[in-house]
Amino acid sequence: MTQPPLASRIAADTAVSGLIVKMPCAPVVELAGHLGFDLVLIDTEHGPSDSAELEHHLRAADAAGTAALVRVGSNDPLAVLRALDAGATGVVVPHISTRAEARAAVSAAHYPPHGSRGLALSTRAGRSGTIPLHQHLTDAAARTVVVAQAEDVEAVDNIGAIAETGRLNAVWIGPSDLSMSLGRPGELNHPEVSASIDKIVESVLSAPACRLAVLVDTVEDAIQWRARGASMLLFNHTTILHKGMSGIAEGFRQLQD
Numbered sequence: 305m306t307q308p309p310l311a312s313r314i315a316a317d318t319a320v321s322g323l324i325v326k327m328p329c330a331p332v333v334e335l336a337g338h339l340g341f342d343l344v345l346i347d348t349e350h351g352p353s354d355s356a357e358l359e360h361h362l363r364a365a366d367a368a369g370t371a372a373l374v375r376v377g378s379n380d381p382l383a384v385l386r387a388l389d390a391g392a393t394g395v396v397v398p399h400i401s402t403r404a405e406a407r408a409a410v411s412a413a414h415y416p417p418h419g420s421r422g423l424a425l426s427t428r429a430g431r432s433g434t435i436p437l438h439q440h441l442t443d444a445a446a447r448t449v450v451v452a453q454a455e456d457v458e459a460v461d462n463i464g465a466i467a468e469t470g471r472l473n474a475v476w477i478g479p480s481d482l483s484m485s486l487g488r489p490g491e492l493n494h495p496e497v498s499a500s501i502d503k504i505v506e507s508v509l510s511a512p513a514c515r516l517a518v519l520v521d522t523v524e525d526a527i528q529w530r531a532r533g534a535s536m537l538l539f540n541h542t543t544i545l546h547k548g549m550s551g552i553a554e555g556f557r558q559l560q561d
Contacts, residue, residue, distance in 0.1 A: 309447045310343055310371040310393055314473050314515050319530050322373070322538040324519075326351030330364040332541060337368020345538060347375045348387075349398050355386055359428060362391040373449060379405055381412035381420070388413060389427035394449025396476060401458035403465040410471045413450045415441055418471060449473045451517055451536070455481035460500045467511035474536055475508045476517035477501055509533045521547075 307313065313320055320342035325332055333344050346361050358374065365372035374387035375396040384395050397409040411419040421444075425433045430440055450471060454463055455478025467475055479492050479501065488494045508516045517536035520526045526537040 307342070311447050311449050311473060313342070314449065314535055315513070317515060317535050319526075319534075320536055321526070322536060323541055324375075324538055325361075325541045327354070327357050327361055328352070329541070330361050333361050333364040333370075333372070334368045337365060337370030341370055343371040343373055343393070345373045345375060345396060346392075348383075349375045349377045353377060353383075355390065358387070359390045362428070366391070371449075373451065375453075379409050379412075381408075384409065384412040385422055388421065388444075388448065389424065389429050391428040393447065394451065394473070396451040396453060398453045398478070399456060399459075399481070400452035400454060400466060400475075401456045402462050403469060406452050406466045406469040406472055409452060410450050410469060413448055414471060415444055418445060451476050453478045454504050455479075456485045457482075457500075460503055463504050463507040464510070467508045467514040469514070472514055474515040474517045475504065476536070476538070477504050477519070479519065505532060505534075 310320065322343040322345050323336040323341045324345045324347055326347045336344050344365055346358065348358065362372050371393040373394045373396050374392040375398065376383040376387055379397050379400065384397070387395050395413055400406050400409060412421060413419060415421045415423060424430065425435065425437060425440060451474045452466060452472055453476045454460070454466065459466065479497070480490070482500060483489055483491055483497045486496050486500060488497050491497060505516060508514055515535035516533055517538060518529045518534045520529055520537050520539060521543055529537060
């Protein structure tokens with residue numbers, strides 16, 4: 305059965321699963337789709353950002369029928385444009401700390417009158433000029449996903465205004481950078497860090513059209529966050545590999561003892 309577009313599922317507050325990956329890993333992107341992940345999140349902030357390689361990964365997502373978001377390196381309109389022109393379903397923009405920054409990210413991702421994205425149907429997103437202009441514009445307006453990452457002290461102070469930004473689909477809490485910004489690097493359970501995360505959660509859940517995205521390590525974590533109201537539940541491919549491989553390595557060492 306064909307799923308509704310990712311943007312529609314997020315808007316409906318449907319729980320969606322995502323796998324965060326870094327290039328090169330096109331086979332993993334394809335596998336995630338075949339396994340039933342609702343989306344893959346291709347990280348070009350903390351991973352390679354080669355445009356040609358990115359297109360191959362987006363083709364892999366298309367082949368497996370899964371949506372693909374690209375985490376761009378910064379709130380740069382050109383980076384957003386290139387990711388979307390390459391065929392991404394949407395973008396994740398890091399270090400959004402003010403309403404103005406959130407509006408800038410949304411504007412870069414949407415065509416006028418909703419934004420300022422430049423138009424070229426000759427791109428992969430335009431199917432190399434084979435898609436009618438009206439259809440492309442209509443689809444882009446309805447289907448493009450924009451996620452802002454809240455991961456700085458300033459973002460915590462402004463989170464209510466950020467979450468109310470028009471056409472911003474979700475806010476993703478960045479706990480590691482948030483802990484750094486608070487002067488508590490890696491202390492994710494520190495009361496100050498926990499309080500900041502709680503404020504982000506409360507503000508995003510209070511926004512009428514914005515949803516909450518979180519990083520989870522296990523299905524149990526996902527269940528708990530879903531109970532708190534999170535819609536986008538994101539698993540890190542590296543963490544999954546680390547846990548699986550370390551378990552195998554430890555088990556094999558026991559055979560050798």
